Amino acid sequence: MGWIAWIIFGLIAGLIAKFLMPGRDPGGFIITIIIGILGAVVGGFIGQTLGLGGVDGFNLGSFVLAVLGAIILLFIYRAIKARG
Numbered sequence: 427m428g429w430i431a432w433i434i435f436g437l438i439a440g441l442i443a444k445f446l447m448p449g450r451d452p453g454g455f456i457i458t459i460i461i462g463i464l465g466a467v468v469g470g471f472i473g474q475t476l477g478l479g480g481v482d483g484f485n486l487g488s489f490v491l492a493v494l495g496a497i498i499l500l501f502i503y504r505a506i507k508a509r510g
Contacts, residue, residue, distance in 0.1 A: 433459060435463075435466060436463030437458065438462065441458060441462070443493055462496050464495070464496075465495035466496070467495065468495035468496075468499060469491035471495075472491065
């Protein structure tokens with residue numbers, strides 16, 4: 427995937443992660459994209475480690491892994507921001 431596709435994929439994954447974990451978060455649109463893109467990386471790593479495959483394109487398995495990774499990162503992000 428090209429970098430524009432990763433940004434769009436990350437934005438969608440980040441938005442769904444925020445929808446599944448509602449709450450007031452610092453940051454806006456850019457943070458959502460960053461969390462989504464990094465979530466795709468984390469989800470891909472977890473998927474590869476567990477033998478489920480990685481994030482390798484626009485398909486359902488990659489999307490689920492990206493959203494799960496984004497949820498994990500959103501949880502960590504909120505925990506760090508709550509301390510500060």
